[in-house]
Amino acid sequence: MGFVAKRFGLFVAALFGLSILVFVALRILPGDVAAVMAGTNATAARIAALRTQMGLDRPLIVQYGDWLAGLLHGDLGMSAISGKSVASQVGARAAVTFPLIVLSLIIALLIGLPLGCAAVITRNTRLRGLFHALAIVGGAVPALWSGLLLILLFSRGSGLLPVLPSQGFPNNGWANFGRAAASLVLPALATGITAGAGIMRYTRAALGDAAQSQAVAMAMACGMTRRQALLRVGLRLSLPQLVSVAGLTFAQMVTGVMVVENLFALPGLGAMLVTDVGNRDLIAVQSELFLLAAFFLLLGLVVDMAHRVLDPRLKNASIGSGEVL
């Protein structure tokens, strides 16, 4: 219990630190959001009026307190450019990004886990070399490029094997389920392949370590074949690490899909964040950055907890003692 409380306290402290960091980073910027909103030929009086209206002329500490209080009530503020609430924008975009991430992660796991296991199980050195090469090449391909290659191969219009729509998300969203799902396949493949190479490397390393363990030797002494011992005992041993890796991969994908969201013209979170940063939409960027970073911290928390549950050896280790494994 001590661990859970401590880890949760750390999470809250990190969230608080993060809110200060994001706020400060966005308030030291030279561009003035009021000046941007008012347009290029606005008078100084108009800009000043806007500043007052948006509360940008108040002391920073008051602005920060206001923002924080809003966050705690689930009020993320209004976008200065579009005039819509940030929360509704984030919600609409997440409906595209989250299915995309989940699909990418599934593809990555389907590629990475079996190949990683096969790389440890096989005794054929040539095959091992091939798996090694696959992992290295897969991890070196920029997502933008694999996306382009997939378009060249499979998209309708320009592809060699025109089976999938190349770009765009249906205007009516998930109401048009088939079209919406089909538009996510190529982008998910593009990020899934790269992430799959990473998962394959970790699986190979974790299972390779487990293969040296006494537990696997014991299982084989009791009559299991090497393959059985690795898949039943070895995989269970490396499960905590694999869950951590899958969690971190999931987190990294939120930004990993930004490039393919742009390439495939999907209205996702990444595209929104990049547009808002470009527009210097201060209020929106501030809340979005905080929200995303908070999501990563939360995932870190969940992964740590899951790791703890899955690995009974950690029961007596405490945070920050450096005694983990």
Place this chain on the structure above:
Amino acid sequence: MTAARVIVRSMWRKASGKYALIVLGIWVIVSLVSLVWTPHALLDADGFHAWQAPTGAHPLGTDGVGADVLSWLMAGSRTNLIIAVLTVIVAGVFGLALVAAMVSRASALRSTSVVLVDALISIPTVLIALMLTVPFGASAAVIVAACGFAYGLNLARIVRPAAMLAARSRYVESAVWSGASGMRVFLTHIVPNAMPVLLVQLSMSAGTSILAESGLTYLGVGVGAGVPSWGHSLATSVKFISIYPMTVLWPGLVVTLTVIALHLFGDALRDAADPLTNPELREAA
């Protein structure tokens, strides 16, 4: 023979090491050559010959303003070389500073740094870069800062076990007892022990900085407009796709081959530069 020559020779003997040395050698040479010569001047834009198919004069065609794609790709290699080198330096210094804190004898410093690394490590590079872009604008420096920060954290986490092991060893104990300062113990005993992991990680972060640059530049938050880089070439090639699909291949291929070379370079250097795995190095020393 000096140690450096022994290391290079041992790397050259293996196929992966040879590949890495050749590709990285070409990278450095092309970067240097592009400073004094490219097939066409970068700003030699000819609006009448925009979006041209590859020809003898323009082996990779021309882009939307009629500039030579190959020249931009060549000039891009020096930008990426600088970004990669600086990222390695920033990540190395920041990461080692964190490791030093993590193995220091002050327990408050030790636990704070461990907790800090664990909390920050899940925040992705791209998000850090975006955060920095708002106040500072898009530039190569932002890429270096974001990559250096993120990979420094990563490095600290991965190097820590080796450093901890060394910190608890008898030779460190005896060095401390004979009066060596903490700094000296760290640099002469702990860093060399972490070197194998360190080399692999640093060379991988050089590779990842190239991938990060290409993604960020495509999103419009990477190197500034008008700066040649591989990300810029890749982003240009995206617009080529409906015109000359095959030219899309080249910039991506350059990035992929270089990143592979950097991954292999780290592994090869670790094997060749570690006296425990390379007997020739022991004889040379």
